[in-house]
Amino acid sequence: METLKAAIPEGLKRMIGDSTVDDLRATSSSLHSFFHHFEPFHQLLTELVDPKHALCGKSKDAALESKQLGNQCFSKGNYANALDFYTQALRKAPFEDGDMENNLVATLYINRATVLHKMSLLTECLRDCTRALQICPSNAKAWYRRGKANASLGNYKDAMCDLNMAKTVESSLNGKRQIESEQKNIFDQCKSTSTVRQRKENTLTTVGEVPQVMLQCVAIPEKGRGMVSSNDISPGSLAHSEEPYAVIILKQCRESHCHYCLNDLPADRVPCRSCSVPLYCSQQCQTQAGGQVLRIFPEVHSIIEKLPSDLGEYADKVIQGHDSKCETENITEHKHECHGVNWSAVLPSEVVLTGRILARFLLERTSENITYFVEKLELSHCYEHMLPESKLLNHLALVFKFYVIFCLTMQVVIIISQMKVNCMTVVRLKSKDACGLSNQFGDFPSCPYLTSNVEQVRVGKAIYKAGSLFNHSCQPNVHAYFISRNLCIRTTKAIPAEGHLELSYGPQVGFWDCKDRLNFLKEEYMFQCQCTGCSEVNLSDIVLNAFCCVNSNCFGAVLDSRVVNCEKQKIKNFMSHLKIDKNDDIHKVLNQNDASHHIQPGYCLKCGSYRDLVPSRAAVDKALIFIKRLQDAILSKEILNTTIADALRSLRLLRSNLHAYNRLIAEAEDNLAQAFCLLGEFQLCMDHCKASIKILEKLYHPDDIVIAYELVKLCSIQLSVGDGSAMDSINRIGDIFSCYYGLHADLVFPYLQYLRR
Known part of the structure; x- marks a missing residue:
């Protein structure tokens, strides 16, 4: 793609970069005309579709080579590598x-x-x-x-x-x-054996919870369309559930997650029958994605006929099992891009999603034209607000799609831009570093835990027709998560009738400061966020990157020029219209009477004292160097006493310059907690972990899902040392997860069951 992009004449690039929707027919035609006479483009296409150069074609020789390597590993007792080689051979074998x-x-x-x-x-x-x-x-x-x-x-x-x-x-x-x-x-x-063990079945594949909330799409003047409820909704209610219209796995997850359901791949992963790229967690997912059914040799029936009736019935049940009979009512997403030319290996995710939607249009053999078909999807686009670079990539993708499916139309560019602003990233929760954790959740390991970090793994992108109608807020009242491919949206706050249901498209309040959030949403989704988190004053945006007051008795915040410019008007409006409860944290940071003259870089918002930010920034930068060294030592698991001592001094330096709720202090506390855990100093580990959580509770809400993730770290240490308060932490995790995931909590985060045990 980069080579082709570089070959486009500058004049044509400018024309595309400045184009509007009305210009698409002309710009698409001009780019197509250029590449139609550009020989390197045709050579590239030949290599992509010719079986001799196929991206993902089967190869018996390659399969036999991997099989031989597997045999060698097996003979040496290296079973893990043998398993990998046999799987690679299965992917390549015709x-x-x-x-x-x-x-x-x-x-x-x-x-x-x-x-x-x-x-x-x-x-x-x-x-x-x-x-x-x-x-x-x-x-x-x-x-x-x-x-x-x-x-x-x-x-x-x-x-x-x-x-x-x-x-x-x-x-x-x-x-x-x-x-x-x-x-x-x-x-x-x-x-x-006195008792015969029964075969264990996975009871977490389905959870019988159906949305009970009646939602409707309404027009919102400043945001376009949005979703509201016709009745009051309590926190923790499942508001919406939906299968994707189209989905694609991300490239970095191809070896670790199923290409259909996006769940973790088991050891006995199933390859596609026709090409060597996808891997599936089961024959059922492979059939759902590719539409193929296992071939059964005709000799099967002659074998079964010769058996005694009971044994014959058993053999027939095994051979003609559920996996081989699986049917699908959905459009088989992988089938049209298979047989040696897997375009998902070359093109960006949004373009592949576009291809799958176009394939659906063609496979359904509908009588309507593609323009009407796209309009029925009801997806929004912001083509005219896209950066010139993005417009150029969309046009390039259009040329590729034209040569593959013979469907040159400006609507393809519109669909790609719709993918950009409407597709949702499918994520999975993972808990890592838990010593001795297995899929079977056996006895609690005797060895001490590392702090068990919860991370969100991005595994795919998907289009959900109704899911795209939910608007954004940096302070959302609903939470989106995924059960396999299925999107679930659950309320995290009480929502009154006719109240808007809003989820977060990007970083929420407490993760990034307001200016960074606004820039991200503008670049990624082409809109200026005006949610309450961005238009009204909140504690997190003020203290997230704030310095502390030079007056040790004052808890006020000192902002630099970057933050002041974003927060100044919000604070003025807040002070002029609202009275602050003296018990509020905002009161501790702002002067209740008149803060307008203090809203200047370097001046405390509470008492007006001045802090010279130049040496303060230098001190913070110096401290972060030693915190970074500690992070590297944690990764290498080689922590020296001098590294710990330097990090502790750096923490004190951060505390003497930054506001007590500054996120950098929370991160430094968390790093020290992990380091002390590795050294076996569990009491110190717990102390620093609790200090980090205390800060995060100010940046978010005490019942925010982020706090539950941090509590997983804390309770893993508490359990390791037999601390009785571990149960309180686990119960609190369960309460938060119940609000965010409801009956799906154990399915989304199986580690929660393990902690309860």
């Missing part, structure tokens, strides 16, 4: 290669199942054996391995059936004897 007895894909599934069994990943092993049998039902090794996995899981009845099938299809006498020996072992295990 599905139709080989007959029923020698199918390469089936062989790779059996190899991977063997590795999974060695790694005690028994459920995953069972699934891979089943996939191999759905391709090669007469494979004795797959039945035998499946039987051993079922036996290890305590499913003795199924294990005996699997081994009976293995013995039936096994041709060698030695092989039959080995199977009979294994059957005897299982029979003895079954007799000595």
Whole structure:
């Protein structure tokens, strides 16, 4: 894309950069005409679509090479690497290669199942054996391995059936004897076991909660459309739930998350049958995305017919399992970009989403034209407010799409701009650094925890038709989260009837100062935010980056010129119209009577004392150097006493120059908490963790979700040292999560169950 962009004549670039919606037909035509006669562009297209140069085509030779590397790792006992190589081989192996007895894909599934069994990943092993049998039902090794996995899981009845099938299809006498020996072992295990373990099912896949709130879209003069409720809504109510209209995984998550449902990939990940890019968490997701159904060889029926009726029914149930019969009512998103040319590997996410919407238009074979089709999506766009660079990229994407789907129209540029301002980033919550945490949530580990950091992982982008109607606020009253692909919007505050439901598109109050938020929203979404967080005074925006007063008895805030210019008018309006409760934190920071003459850079907003900000900034910059060294030491887990001592001195330096609620102090406290945890100084760790939380409670709200994330760190340390107050922290986490996630809390954040145990 960069090479093509550089080749465009400057005059054409300027014309596109200055274009309006009315100019799109001319600018699109001009760019298309240029590339139509530009030979390097056609060479690039040839390389993208020619099977010899295909981005994601299958290759038997490449698959066999990965298989051989997997075999070498397996023979050395390096099972983790063997697992990776077998998975890579499965991605590259042509599905139709080989007959029923020698199918390469089936062989790779059996190899991977063997590795999974060695790694005690028994459920995953069972699934891979089943996939191999759905391709090669007469494979004795797959039945035998499946039987051993079922036996290890305590499913003795199924294990005996699997081994009976293995013995039936096994041709060698030695092989039959080995199977009979294994059957005897299982029979003895079954007799000595007083209770038979039942197969564990994932009970967190669905949660029966349906939105009970009636929403309607209304016109809002300053914001366009928005969503309101016809009745009062209490906090924690599920206000909206919706499947995506189109979705795409982000490039950095291709190896770790399912390309359809966007959940974490298991060890037995499933590749696409036709290309080598996507990975799925199950055969069901693969079918939903690509539309393919597993091929079953005709010889299956002749094998089953020769079996006793009960064993035949069992074999038929395994071979013709749910995975192989999965159907989808949705448009298969990956199918049209498959077969060796996966455009998501080249084009930006917004362009791929556009392609999937256009594919939907074409596949539905609707009689309406694309202009009407786009209008029915009811997505907004801000094309004329986009930066020239963004307009140029949209036009470039249009040229690519024209050559792929033969649909040159200015509407494609509009759709791409709609993707830019309407698509939502799909995120997952992760808790990292928990020592000994497993998917099974076993006994609490005896080794001490690191502070368990909660992070949001961006995994995909999606278009939600109704979800795009919710307006933005830097102080939102609803919270958006995702169950697989499904968007859920839950209220976090009480909302009166006809009240607007607003979520946050970007950083909220307390994360960035007002000016940075305004610039971000202007650049990313092309609008000037006028929400209460940006138009009315609030404590967070004043103290987030503030300095402290030189008068040690004064709690007032000192602002630099950058913050003053943004906050000055807000503070003046606030002081002239409102009375401040003397118990309020705002009162402690502002002069209630007349702060207008104090709203100057360097002057305390409370008492008017002057602080020279030049040496103060220099002192803060010096302190941050040592805090950064501590951060690096935490990452390397090599923390020296001198590093800790320097960081503690730096913290004191920050406290003597910055306001007590400045975010930099909270971050320094958090870094020291992690460092003391690594050193085993848990009391000091808890002290600094609590100090960080105390500041964040001022920047946000004590019941904000950010506080719950920080409490996860605190309670992990409290549990490690047997502190009785850990239960209070966990209960508080549960209360906050219930408001933000409701019945979905344990599903969104499974670590919460572990903490409760």
